[in-house]
Amino acid sequence: MSWLTTLWTLIFEFxxxxxxxxGGGLATVPFLAEIGEKTGWYGAELLSTILAVSESxxxxxxxxMATYVGYSQLxxxxxxxxxxxxxxxxxxxxxxxxxxxxxxxxxxxxxAVFSGIKPAVVGFIAAACISLFTSAFFIHGxxxxxxxxxxxxxxxxxxxxxxxFVKEKHPIQVIVICAIAGxxxxx
Amino acid sequence: MKIYFELFTTWFKMGLFTxxxxxxxxxxxxxxxxxxxxxxxxxxxxxxxxxxxxTPGIIAVNTATFVGYFxxxxxxxxxxxxxxxxxxxxxxxxxxxxxxxxMDIIWxxxxxxxxxxxxxxxxxxxxxxxxxxxxxxxxxxxxxLAAFILAAxxxxxxxxxxxxxxxxxxxxxxVKEINA
Numbered sequence: 031m032s033w034l035t036t037l038w039t040l041i042f043e044f045x046x047x048x049x050x051x052x053g054g055g056l057a058t059v060p061f062l063a064e065i066g067e068k069t070g071w072y073g074a075e076l077l078s079t080i081l082a083v084s085e086s087x088x089x090x091x092x093x094x095m096a097t098y099v100g101y102s103q104l105x106x107x108x109x110x111x112x113x114x115x116x117x118x119x120x121x122x123x124x125x126x127x128x129x130x131x132x133x134x135x136x137x138x139x140x141x142a143v144f145s146g147i148k149p150a151v152v153g154f155i156a157a158a159c160i161s162l163f164t165s166a167f168f169i170h171g172x173x174x175x176x177x178x179x180x181x182x183x184x185x186x187x188x189x190x191x192x193x194x195f196v197k198e199k200h201p202i203q204v205i206v207i208c209a210i211a212g213x214x215x216x217x
Numbered sequence: 218m219k220i221y222f223e224l225f226t227t228w229f230k231m232g233l234f235t236x237x238x239x240x241x242x243x244x245x246x247x248x249x250x251x252x253x254x255x256x257x258x259x260x261x262x263x264x265x266x267x268x269x270x271x272t273p274g275i276i277a278v279n280t281a282t283f284v285g286y287f288x289x290x291x292x293x294x295x296x297x298x299x300x301x302x303x304x305x306x307x308x309x310x311x312x313x314x315x316x317x318x319x320m321d322i323i324w325x326x327x328x329x330x331x332x333x334x335x336x337x338x339x340x341x342x343x344x345x346x347x348x349x350x351x352x353x354x355x356x357x358x359x360x361x362l363a364a365f366i367l368a369a370x371x372x373x374x375x376x377x378x379x380x381x382x383x384x385x386x387x388x389x390x391x392v393k394e395i396n397a
Binding site for chain 2: 048049050051052053054055056058079082083084085086087088089090091092093094097098101102106109110113114116117119120121123124125127128131132138139142143144145146147148149150151152153154155156157158159160162163165166167179182185186189190193200201202204205207208209210211212213215216217
């Protein structure tokens with residue numbers, strides 16, 4: 031593939047992913063698998079590495095994956111262009127919806143719709159936490175009494191007690207402190 | 218001009234300290250967007266999340282576009298989005314060039330294990346705060362619990378669940394009107 035063809039393929043494929051993957055970063059994974067198959071850029075094994083790195087590095091996972099794939103093909107420019115191609119449909123779609131929302135915000139039916147959706151989203155977020163908890167508190171993320179990560183539980187208890195009863199901390203402080211604690215405790 | 222700068226730096230900071238998907242950004246959104254800058258209320262953030270869930274694209278990006286748009290129009294939406302993706306571009310590039318064995322470094326693994334605990338704690342705290350403004354009536358709690366069970370233990374698509382919640386909201390309004 032020539033340089034220009036690769037660039038075009040990255041832009042086209044990731045714009046398409048951004049336009050059709052509904053439901054956030056994880057929803058883009060099947061699209062990425064298809065791109066890998068079609069272009070031969072990466073196989074299932076490398077894709078799982080990309081997924082793992084993207085999950086454990088700062089930044090929204092979906093963006094990290096796009097940057098990674100783009101970088102692997104065309105270096106820094108590839109990373110930037112691919113990421114921008116993936117977010118462009120979001121910017122367009124959300125800007126249109128935001129405009130409509132300003133218009134229909136006071137509509138009683140729109141309000142009724144949101145009165146049902148808002149409490150549901152709290153439930154969705156709580157559901158998404160289940161996998162966060164299993165991967166944080168069980169060794170290898172496998173739920174079993176023998177595999178409970180005692181150090182993680184202890185750290186959680188300490189963080190909870192300090193931020194609740196001593197002094198509230200900014201989320202960034204909590205993340206940095208826990209990262210350091212993880213290193214010190216060899217978690 | 219100042220608002221663009223603030224949008225960019227605030228979303229840059231949030232992108233830099235988000236580990237995982239869009240939901241994991243919630244604690245940071247509460248602190249920065251809701252409490253510090255007053256760019257949105259907790260209820261509005263739930264609306265953005267719900268819309269972000271049913272529309273294409275990364276949820277974090279959709280939320281950034283919403284907040285940016287309502288503060289400073291279309292350009293505001295673009296700038297907030299560029300802010301939230303910029304750290305990813307820098308960090309992933311660094312990892313792919315100089316830190317290719319990043320995941321194998323033992324202390325990185327320990328730090329990540331610690332960060333996972335932090336994220337759990339922050340999410341519990343964030344949900345606890347959300348409860349105050351989004352779970353007021355008994356009906357809210359019922360919808361929330363049902364949504365939790367369906368999302369956690371079934372394979373029903375999230376888009377379908379959001380639509381279902383919208384229908385419940387409409388039907389409940391109608392029922393209240395009939396009773397009134």
